[in-house]
Amino acid sequence: MTISLNYIFKRIILALCVIVGIVVFSYVLILATPGDPAVKWAGNPRGPGATRAVQLAREELGLDKPIYVQVAIFMYNFFTGNLGFSIAYKGLPVVQAIITSFMSTFELTLIAYIISVPIALYLGLYSALKRGGIFDSIIQPASVVLASTPTYWLATLLLLAFTISKISVYGTASPRLIAETEFNTITGSYLLDSILQGNVRVFVDSLLRMIPPALAISVYPIGALTRLVRVLVAESLLEDYVKASIALGVERGIIIRHFVVRSIIPSLVQISGLSFTYSLIDAMVVESIFGRRGLGSLLISALNTADFKIAITLIAFIAIFYIIVNTLVDILQAIIDPRVRL
Amino acid sequence: MIRRSFIILRRSLRKIRFKIGIVISLVAIFLAILAPYIVPRPQEGLGYVPRDVEARRLLPPSIEHIFGTDSLGRDLFSRVIMGTRTALLQVFIVITISFLLGLLLGAIAAYLRGLVEVLLNYFTEIFMAMPTIVIALVLRLTLGHGIHVTISSLIMTWWAWYARIAYVYARGVVELDYVILARLAGLHSLKILHRHIVPNIIQPLIAQAITDLGSVLLEAAAINFLGLGVQPGYPEWGVILYESVFYGGGVEVFTQAPWLIVFPGVFLLLVTLGFSLIGDCLREEIDPRLRRRWRLWF
Amino acid sequence: MVLAIVMENLKVGYIIEDEVFWAVKGVDLVVEEGTTLCIIGESGCGKSTLASAITGILPPYALTDGKLKLFDHVVINGQLRNYNGIRGKITAYIPQNPGTSLNPFLTVEEHFYYVLRSNFKSDREFSKKIAMEILPKVNLDSSVLEKYPHELSGGMQQRVIIALALATNAQILVADEPTSFIDAHLRLQIIELLGRLQREFKKTLIVITHDLLTTSTICDYIAIMYAGKIMEVGPREKVLRNPRHPYTKMLLETTPILGVKKRLKPIPGEPPSLGKEYQACLFLDRCPYKSKECYSDPQIQVIENSHFSKCWKALEAPWL
Numbered sequence: 014m015t016i017s018l019n020y021i022f023k024r025i026i027l028a029l030c031v032i033v034g035i036v037v038f039s040y041v042l043i044l045a046t047p048g049d050p051a052v053k054w055a056g057n058p059r060g061p062g063a064t065r066a067v068q069l070a071r072e073e074l075g076l077d078k079p080i081y082v083q084v085a086i087f088m089y090n091f092f093t094g095n096l097g098f099s100i101a102y103k104g105l106p107v108v109q110a111i112i113t114s115f116m117s118t119f120e121l122t123l124i125a126y127i128i129s130v131p132i133a134l135y136l137g138l139y140s141a142l143k144r145g146g147i148f149d150s151i152i153q154p155a156s157v158v159l160a161s162t163p164t165y166w167l168a169t170l171l172l173l174a175f176t177i178s179k180i181s182v183y184g185t186a187s188p189r190l191i192a193e194t195e196f197n198t199i200t201g202s203y204l205l206d207s208i209l210q211g212n213v214r215v216f217v218d219s220l221l222r223m224i225p226p227a228l229a230i231s232v233y234p235i236g237a238l239t240r241l242v243r244v245l246v247a248e249s250l251l252e253d254y255v256k257a258s259i260a261l262g263v264e265r266g267i268i269i270r271h272f273v274v275r276s277i278i279p280s281l282v283q284i285s286g287l288s289f290t291y292s293l294i295d296a297m298v299v300e301s302i303f304g305r306r307g308l309g310s311l312l313i314s315a316l317n318t319a320d321f322k323i324a325i326t327l328i329a330f331i332a333i334f335y336i337i338v339n340t341l342v343d344i345l346q347a348i349i350d351p352r353v354r355l
Numbered sequence: 356m357i358r359r360s361f362i363i364l365r366r367s368l369r370k371i372r373f374k375i376g377i378v379i380s381l382v383a384i385f386l387a388i389l390a391p392y393i394v395p396r397p398q399e400g401l402g403y404v405p406r407d408v409e410a411r412r413l414l415p416p417s418i419e420h421i422f423g424t425d426s427l428g429r430d431l432f433s434r435v436i437m438g439t440r441t442a443l444l445q446v447f448i449v450i451t452i453s454f455l456l457g458l459l460l461g462a463i464a465a466y467l468r469g470l471v472e473v474l475l476n477y478f479t480e481i482f483m484a485m486p487t488i489v490i491a492l493v494l495r496l497t498l499g500h501g502i503h504v505t506i507s508s509l510i511m512t513w514w515a516w517y518a519r520i521a522y523v524y525a526r527g528v529v530e531l532d533y534v535i536l537a538r539l540a541g542l543h544s545l546k547i548l549h550r551h552i553v554p555n556i557i558q559p560l561i562a563q564a565i566t567d568l569g570s571v572l573l574e575a576a577a578i579n580f581l582g583l584g585v586q587p588g589y590p591e592w593g594v595i596l597y598e599s600v601f602y603g604g605g606v607e608v609f610t611q612a613p614w615l616i617v618f619p620g621v622f623l624l625l626v627t628l629g630f631s632l633i634g635d636c637l638r639e640e641i642d643p644r645l646r647r648r649w650r651l652w653f
Numbered sequence: 654m655v656l657a658i659v660m661e662n663l664k665v666g667y668i669i670e671d672e673v674f675w676a677v678k679g680v681d682l683v684v685e686e687g688t689t690l691c692i693i694g695e696s697g698c699g700k701s702t703l704a705s706a707i708t709g710i711l712p713p714y715a716l717t718d719g720k721l722k723l724f725d726h727v728v729i730n731g732q733l734r735n736y737n738g739i740r741g742k743i744t745a746y747i748p749q750n751p752g753t754s755l756n757p758f759l760t761v762e763e764h765f766y767y768v769l770r771s772n773f774k775s776d777r778e779f780s781k782k783i784a785m786e787i788l789p790k791v792n793l794d795s796s797v798l799e800k801y802p803h804e805l806s807g808g809m810q811q812r813v814i815i816a817l818a819l820a821t822n823a824q825i826l827v828a829d830e831p832t833s834f835i836d837a838h839l840r841l842q843i844i845e846l847l848g849r850l851q852r853e854f855k856k857t858l859i860v861i862t863h864d865l866l867t868t869s870t871i872c873d874y875i876a877i878m879y880a881g882k883i884m885e886v887g888p889r890e891k892v893l894r895n896p897r898h899p900y901t902k903m904l905l906e907t908t909p910i911l912g913v914k915k916r917l918k919p920i921p922g923e924p925p926s927l928g929k930e931y932q933a934c935l936f937l938d939r940c941p942y943k944s945k946e947c948y949s950d951p952q953i954q955v956i957e958n959s960h961f962s963k964c965w966k967a968l969e970a971p972w973l
Contacts, residue, residue, distance in 0.1 A: 034481045046497035053497065154372060157635055161569050161627040165580050166620035169600055176610050240635075253753040257814070260708040260748075261821055262741015264771040271767060275758045294488050298577055302600060309581075312492055316582065324492045332484035351801045352757050 457517020
């Protein structure tokens with residue numbers, strides 16, 4: 014395949030521009046909301062160290078300087094990861110707190126998508142192939158119900174069910190097991206860490222504990238993606254090349270696999286990428302229900318300690334993640350579609 | 356256009372799914388309007404704690420308390436029914452403002468072109484990426500509790516989606532011959548926007564808005580569920596769930612009193628479902644390819 | 654004489670919004686093995702539907718009536734349709750738009766592989782061998798095998814499709830407007846290619862077209878279709894020189910013939926709409942020769958051996 018990197022290059026430049034815009038917006042949010050920005054940035058400190066903390070924040074943000082210099086300082090600090098220390102996680106640098114929490118949420122969402130995308134593909138495909146049939150008339154309303162189910166409510170019900178049946182799914186991994194095997198997390202992703210440390214027991218334990226929250230998260234993508242696949246397959250079945258290959262006697266299985274499914278994959282990848290970040294937000298809520306470490310618990314502790322720094326950085330971080338995922342998905346889509354000349 | 360909308364509506368009405376959606380939505384609107392007059396304890400519904408708290412704490416559903424009571428002895432039925440009002444209010448305000456803002460900015464970006472187009476698209480891109488919940492956290496930290504936090508954080512992210520859709524459709528319309536001609540003939544820009552562009556892009560946008568009603572409801576409840584929006588005690592389903600999960604004593608309480616979780620959640624699910632069913636059927640009617648029966652014929 | 658296609662009062666319709674629209678309203682047609690038949694008609698007359706019925710690509714919301722026999726397989730019998738062992742084995746289809754009729758995600762070689770694997774259970778190597786044998790016959794070299802459809806020109810795509818249809822070894826080839834999406838200067842080339850391949854492989858070729866001029870050069874028989882019915886059918890020379898239906902006559906008058914100076918006359922009026930049922934002759938509204946008897950459905954008139962017309966006045970033919 015001939016790849017001129019023009020498209021990829023353009024897409025990345027565009028993404029970078031948006032990322033810069035996101036960081037600027039985060040800073041504007043500090044200025045625009047009521048209250049002294051330095052006090053907010055220091056996290057409404059009280060007690061003896063308060064004046065010093067506010068003074069430090071004032072210097073960090075350069076509040077006496079013109080606005081564009083302030084933005085430049087903030088941006089420099091943001092991209093060098095020099096954002097000071099979080100109040101919510103005492104002593105931990107903000108960036109580290111966010112990254113370790115993010116890894117944990119990310120792995121949970123990823124598991125949810127590993128569950129949901131194949132299911133959605135299968136359900137959507139067969140309800141589209143037999144549109145109007147019994148299977149379809151069950152799947153179609155069911156997918157609407159799934160996509161309308163409040164994830165956090167389902168998570169609560171699941172937790173309730175497991176608590177009643179005395180199966181412990183609370184938390185990221187069993188504290189006793191962690192103590193026994195002297196497991197400590199570096200990246201924040203328990204699965205990754207336990208593999209790296211060769212700790213099978215923690216791996217299995219954390220994987221099992223991940224299933225109920227992952228199920229709760231996967232309900233929305235299953236519903237939404239099933240409906241998407243159904244539409245895409247219905248459109249694909251009307252393509253001339255599907256009709257032509259049917260007339261040439263190509264087997265049904267080949268048509269479904271290599272003609273229909275193959276043609277919907279680029280769109281499916283793109284929409285899955287879009288909804289992944291949406292599910293990341295879902296995962297934050299579900300995590301806080303299941304008492305897991307992650308962005309959700311970070312959010313709650315930032316709320317309880319009025320940690321503005323975490324909040325602002327989190328906005329920029331998730332928004333940038335969204336942009337990166339979308340850019341990657343667009344590039345990937347272009348690569349897997351032979352029609353797009355890169 | 357009005358006639359076409361009418362046809363779409365009439366065709367949709369043949370479907371049982373659409374009827375269910377309409378019935379649910381009408382019941383929800385009915386409950387929202389009449390809530391204070393039909394619930395047994397409107398005061399408790401608004402969050403006031405009754406005097407005999409100890410005696411009425413966590414009572415299971417009975418004839419007196421249809422949905423049981425919460426950990427502060429309030430009648431859950433009153434709270435949930437009163438919550439319908441908040442739910443619809445949030446959704447209505449968020450969708451209306453985002454819709455109008457998005458429609459206007461999207462149409463302007465497509466019409467004016469040049470720098471305005473680039474800048475508006477750039478802002479749209481940025482705001483589409485914003486995580487609603489974290490925006491809500493920032494607003495909650497600076498503005499305190501309240502329904503305005505929920506609403507404004509939702510608007511901040513949702514308008515961008517409408518602006519994007521409006522822009523994409525408007526771009527197509529702007530390039531139509533008669534719009535170019537109207538421009539060349541010196542028709543006033545506002546008139547062109549009003550007469551030619553908006554009527555042409557409003558239908559898909561309305562369909563999208565109806566489809567989004569459910570999602571906005573869920574997101575609003577999620578913000579309140581995390582304690583980022585309205586204060587505890589407020590008649591809102593998300594916050595009722597929040598109280599029972601985080602506030603009322605954690606896992607022990609809600610294993611003893613599952614009705615605290617079941618009822619607000621069921622209401623949330625039903626109303627979301629009602630909105631989604633309507634949006635789903637409308638979209639299916641607008642896109643006729645999905646209407647036909649199909650079976651494996653090859 | 655073996656009959657490749659036999660249609661007995663074949664009707665094909667579509668269910669749209671709970672209403673039935675009959676596109677083909679009762680066609681009786683017999684095609685001999687090894688001959689070429691052109692079905693000519695204006696757009697919307699049901700000729701593409703007829704092609705779909707023969708090749709087995711009627712959509713699931715289609716409705717059928719009457720009978721269609723391909724060799725000794727009864728394919729359509731009333732409402733029942735059974736295309737098992739027909740598609741790709743007895744019939745092959747050459748679609749009208751080559752640009753959208755090849756899977757954009759597959760290379761030409763993969764197209765051959767999937768077609769041959771489905772019909773002959775052949776493996777990749779064998780299918781490549783077959784493809785290499787067939788491609789020169791359609792004036793393509795084997796370098797196209799690794800290419801994706803979008804890398805080929807329209808004419809090349811059409812020839813790949815013809816090669817695929819040949820590779821199936823099907824006896825009946827149905828080409829649905831094979832030239833309408835191709836640049837004008839390539840049309841004759843594709844038509845002549847089809848004619849040559851038909852003679853070389855002794856195929857039964859059905860060409861659906863609205864283009865009387867180019868297509869008629871290769872066919873043995875011509876069928877004129879109008880509003881879902883066959884108006885006239887017969888050997889090419891007979892139909893062109895001695896049209897026995899006013900519609901054929903008027904159709905010929907709309908077509909320029911090289912070297913012959915004549916006035917081109919448009920046919921006034923519109924064809925009848927598909928939804929309605931007609932008791933009268935379908936061409937009644939536009940016919941300048943109509944009389945009282947035309948208000949009843951015309952019987953098939955035999956002009957001479959294998960030349961038929963569906964007009965009350967076919968024998969006297971006042972237009973000649």
